[in-house]
Amino acid sequence: MEEDLFDFWKFLAGIGIFLWGMHQLENAIKELGGKSFRNLLQKSTNTAFKGILIGALITAILQSSSLVTLMVLAFLGAGVINLKNSIGVILGANLGTTITAWIVATLGFKLSVADFAMPFLGLGSLLYLFSSSRPVLKNIGAFAVGFGLLFLGLDFMKTAIEAVAEQIDLSVFHAYGLWVYLLIGIVVTALIQSSSAMVVIILSSINAGVIGLLEGAVLIIGANIGTTITVALGSLNGSADKKRLALAHTLFNVITGILIFIFIKPLISYTMHIFNIADPLMELVLLNTLINLMGIILFFPFINKLENWLQHRFMSSEPIGISKFIKNVSPKVPEIAITALEKDMQFAFDRTISFISSVWKESEEQKKQISIWRRILQQPQNLMEQYAQIKILEDELTNYHIDLQEENLSLEDAERLTSLMLTLRTLVYASKDLKDVLHNIKEMEEKEDALTQKYYHQLKQYSFEFLREIKTFLETEKIDGLHPDWIEKNAAQYNIWISNIYQDYKTYTQNFPISTMTNVLKQVVSSLDNLGSASVHFKMETRKVIDKE
Known part of the structure; x- marks a missing residue:
């Protein structure tokens, strides 16, 4: 019993360290190249298609769809980009954020994660502490610390789940159908406010044999839907444009998620046959990418109509004031x-x-x-x-x-x-x-x-x-x-x-x-x-x- 309690707190600590590492990475990259990325976003989003490409690229590098969303909202409010192109960036950001899962699946379960994290934590901490007068070196140190924390948190979660894997029996949920896993993915992601962290938990669970590929794929769909709740809640007291983007983000993830959920079994069978993937972890991260990619293909032809529809929503939330921007x-x-x-x-x-x-x-x-x-x-x-x-x-x-x-x-x-x-x-x-x-x-x-x-x-x-x-x-x-x-x-x-x-x-x-x-x-x-x-x-x-x- 004592061991179970210890494993639980280790797992919880792993989530916290992982999220803190993501936060450190976001801040460090924002300081190192935030202005360059803002300039790229401003100058390269004159069409919705370019918006998708740039949104995916910047999110993959920054490892933060929330930061990209903040930049998009600022550009939208300033009149630099229009609503249609900003929707494109948000769609691309959803695709770009899947790079975290690829990194974790490729490195996190193939190496000794704790040993891999230690050099980054040690050197990064020293660089951060002793380079206060040199902002670039200080932010490189912060980046290294964030990267190390990311993998240390992953190690905590992985070992905690492995320790109790044999004691967990999820077969009781099978009787209720796959929708239970969908609901779990939505709720847990909404609670921890990070789809990336949820993906790591799912990968750890599959690696430990707690769940199978099918259940993991449904949890991934739930995580994609659950991440919209955070954005939606954050837009409640926001401007009309913020609510419009949040609604576009929600519609994209929910509609895509439901459609993929309906066809999840043939999709898994088809992708495993086409790509001939034996590793369930790699299959899962591929599915995660394909889900977002298929959503983009589904929504792209309707971006103009979606923009027109959104323009007539939340009119009462238009900001008060004479100024326009x-x-x-x-x-x-x-x-x-x-x-x-x-x-x-x-x-x-x-x-x-x-x-x-x-x-x-x-x-x-x-x-x-x-x-x-x-x-x-x-x-x-x-x-x-x-x-x-x-x-x-x-x-x-x-x-x-x-x-x-x-x-x-x-x-x-x-x-x-x-x-x-x-x-x-x-x-x-x-x-x-x-x-x-x-x-x-x-x-x-x-x-x-x-x-x-x-x-x-x-x-x-x-x-x-x-x-x-x-x-x-x-x-x-x-x-x-x-x-x-x-x-x-x-x-x-x-x-x-x-x-x-x-x-x-x-x-x-x-x-x-x-x-x-x-x-x-x-x-x-x-x-x-x-x-x-x-x-x-x-x-x-x-x-x-x-x-x-």
């Missing part, structure tokens, strides 16, 4: 978060330019539909609402910036983030300058004297010409050699206006105060100066990022 991206992935921030900065430019245009422009259709008195009363309120939206967007971007600062940013990312916030402040100043004289501008619009109308139309025409230049500049991809002299141009125009206005006031009959007129001129020029400065700063910073890539 940052609300969908966790600050925990800084590089992607900053990309989302850049996209929302472009959105802030659109909002600001729209506000400035609205100050000067009102369509003829609106004028016909709304009386002059209602227009005088309502238009400022509409414009103030636009300005309020810009301020709310500023608050959202600023709060996101604060959250990002708490992350471990590289010097390059920190400088990029600071530059974006400087652009944001300058952009908001452009709106505020105009907002402060909004009532004066509307008053000028309604004045009938020739002098006021003259300067109102000059300001209006000059502002629209300036906005056209800004839009052209922002939309131009190649800006080498472009150095807009907007501030000098605005200063020259302002001096012309100020010089002329005092002369005009001597000759024109007017009823608009000259002090108010000069203040409007000053604020309009200041607004355009800030808009121009923000545009140049933003475009140059974006150019630097593209050049580095």
